[in-house]
Amino acid sequence: MLSNPVKDVRRLNEIFSILIKYGFGDMLRRMGLANTAEQASRLMRSPISNEMLNMRPPQRFRCAIEEMGPTFIKLGQILATRVDLFSQDMIHELEKLQDDAPVMPYAEIEPLIEKALGAPPTKVFRYINEKPLASASIAQVHEAMTKKGERVVLKVRKPGVKRTIEADLRLMHSMARLINIQSVELRRYRPEEMVREFERSLRRELDFTIEAKNSERIARNLRKFKWLKIPKVYWQWTSETLNVQEFVQGTSAKDSEALDRMGVDRELLARRGSQVAWKCMLEDGLFHADPHPGNFYVLPGNGIAMLDFGMVGKLSYQRREQIIRLVRSIIFQETDTAAAVLVEWSNSDNIDVEALARDCADLVEQYYGLNLNEIDIPQVILDCMALMRNYDLIMPSDITLAAKAFITLEGFGRLVKPDFNLMDAAEPLIRDLIKKRYHPVRLARSLGSRAIKLVDRIYEPPSELPQVHSQGSSSKMDAYLMDRLSYRLEDASYRQTQAIYDVGFLIMFTLMLITPHGPRIYDISVLNVIGVLGVLGVIANVSRVQVVTWWQRKKRDLS
Template identity: 35%
Template sequence: MTLGEFKGNSNLKRLNEIIRVLTKYEFGYIIEKIKLKDKIPFKHHSYEYESIEELDATLPLRLRHVLQELGTTYIKLGQTLSTRPDLVGDDIADEFSKLQDDNPPVDYEIMQSIVEEELGSSIDELFSSFEKEPLGSASIGQVHKAVLKTGEEVAVKIQKPGVKDLIKNDINIMRFLAARINDYIFPSRNYNLPGIVNEFERSILKEVDYGQEAMNIKRFDYNFKDDETVYVPKVYREYSTSKVITMELIGGKKVSDVINSDEGFDKELIAKRGVESYFKQVLIHGFFHADPHPANIYVLENNIICFLDYGMMGILDQEFRENLAELIIYFVEDSVKGMINQLIYMGIISENIDIKSFKYELTDLMYKYYGIGLNEMHGGMDDLISLMRKYHIQLPSEFVLLARGIGMLEDVGEKLDPNFNPVDAFKPMARTVIRKKVSPLKVVDFVKDNLFEVEHLMKTLPRNLSRTLYKIEEGKITLEVEHKDMERISNKISASLILAALLVGSSLIMQTDKGILILGFPFLGIIGFIVSMVLGLALVLSILKYREL
């Protein structure tokens, strides 16, 4: 989007509002640097801070205030970046984690009209009762308690009006500003702001699609269908759309309340089940809850775990899970060399970094945390991410989501059972993944997964082979050779041919008894072998010199 596209539409007003808020919190110098001061009118302001590189102590706080004041989309952006300390640094990530998503509720009459429009009937026809006061209200939606005609108590989450359009407009402006900052403020290129906006767009558009959340719950429920330690709320699809989702009302207690309670719960068992269920999601299912903070985890009777809010989920393919399992095995076996080799194999780090120094610092970190309880392990994931940032290692988004989830569970687990060691939970799961990878049945799975490709190959192979042979017979095969050191290569070929000719000729001469003889052998044959030996030795040395042997 160019600046001209903002004229004559509501985006221009929103852009002016963003500039006003940035100026209010002393970020006006950014507006000047990206060449917007003279093109968009805003009140003149003298800036206390004059450089984007000026990392004063108030920077994280001022950034948080900017996002909080700009509302829904920017709050969500900050919450997303709070999970990326590898991009924004620990201080900013910690500050962004304080962003509050609580919003005043929308009038009941407005939300009622949305429900009735989406579900195609009146509230009275759909529900036996529907409470006007919401159970909670966030920036995207709010939740009301209701009772179905069949008697089930449900929670109805309703998307607030205009949210999706607001988010799309804000993202367009974000993309515009990110591109200009990337063009005009050189240090910002290290953060790849356009890439961050694109990743955020994919994430938040999934979150505002309640139909996607319903599908996530269905898949999560299928994954845990045989696990009695995890409960998944039921979704009533006939009462759900992209803007309304109706699910079973969950009782029990939030895990944060269980931490402060001494009655009726086995905290050690809850910690164990929580961590085990999470690593089962990651290593076995490849589909995991990406936002397992205490408000999203409930504990039901018999210490059963129940996750809520399935809008943000992480997905890992089989290859990534297998590589991650191998990395975990190296970790539990305290093999720093194996971990580094695995990270290189996974493409997370390159051999261009100072491997020796990185290995030394990773060893120190391993010795600091290995084999200790959660009460002494707090901050371990933050330390690991800080080490990655120090060596400019860009972590994949999957790794960051995992780190965030592990960090949250680390905090909850420490409060539930300080002596619980998560290694005991994920080590057997990692070994299960490895055993499956090296199993002979893996070949069967590979053939099954690639059955159609194999079938297509078998069909086309005879025809393609026949065409190739025909072209060879007709002399129609064309080879394209890149011209690189061609003269050196041709010289070696010429020398090889001369060497071969000398050897053959000398061998034939040695079979005769004509001419001058030395020790019974023809003089010319001996000379030919000597010249061949010198030429062959020179050719071998040349090949070794250019590492082409």
């Protein structure tokens, strides 16, 4: 519901007018907003320029978002991570969205600092540089020095930001509901879910204590890397609207000339950066979601400083296990496992599982014979996204955020070192994770846990309530896998029976082959001849069974 109808309707008309201005009136009509679009078009004061008409649609979309204001710029930055939903042209344009904003005078910022500190800034800090280091839509950053002589940075939330964002979020929820109701074409993008995801991300970004906690947690996870620097948080002054952190003096990783003057080891820097990223994603499950060069400083001695933890990604234990299973399925060419992972990611009840499995076979075969360090995991995830897009399936947001971070990190690595290979640092970690996953102790614990759950189910009283399934496609996938399993059991039983016969005949014919006794014709042992022919016959039968089994399996994969 709109809490302030007059202001919200005025703002909604403003947004629609901007969309129409940049040539997206037809999109509003497809959303079922024809009347609103007509009303908004009458409010436009300037016609569409020729320059705008010559722009490609992704360029016009980016310009429209920039004109809508900071909330929508943040939304565009989030949409830039959804590589599963948008084309590469659209992603590249959305990546250009800048969060720069006009500088606010220090006289307007100082009361906010005082309110957050609960005391005049002059009583806490020796001095505060009135000229900001940076100014964004949500916050402004100033350098300061404590009474003890420690250099710090103050990240201050700008006034009125929360109120503006709350109003824009209300409008976004209303627009998402309209799209979901009116447009079958756009419904597949799950607009309401996308807005809820954006709202969660933006609210976390508004609370600076969450950013501070994220930086400390990542610092603890990465404490073994002595060459890595993450700014210390000064909790005695940090609050929801003010983040006080250690000032880090370094060289921006995107300043190539300065790096050359420092004489840094570019290969070592790239390897260290990728080590940090892979450990965060696959081992810790908490990673920097915006690893562009501006958020990294290079320190003397080939050290690295990580900055700005406003946007972080989380991969649950289950998600990390799924990624490891996907990598394993590619190494061992296990089509069914790859298909099962994609079904789990889709969380959809309308999947042609057999068709998906056939397409997964084509995907898996692309990587046949490659070593682990030759398997490009970010590219594998992108291939999976393209495959799921063919079935109108949407990848989970945490996976897409990780994929986007991979892509950004790889671009950053190649900026530091042109022949950078992201997988070089990943191989030992992935091998270690696979070993841990199938370690006997862990398998024993897993079996024990499952046994306890089975016993609990046996003793659990029957429920009259209907069972709710979190994944609608699980029954289809289970039926498909059971069908495949039955085929494999039949194959195994057939091969086992043939093996028993073959071994028996092989022993018998071998004994006949080596025996010196028995009838002879032209001084040639009849039993020896039968033994030779019998051994050759057994070998031919074994080959026949292998060819028949392979052909039957191939036919099932193609059917």
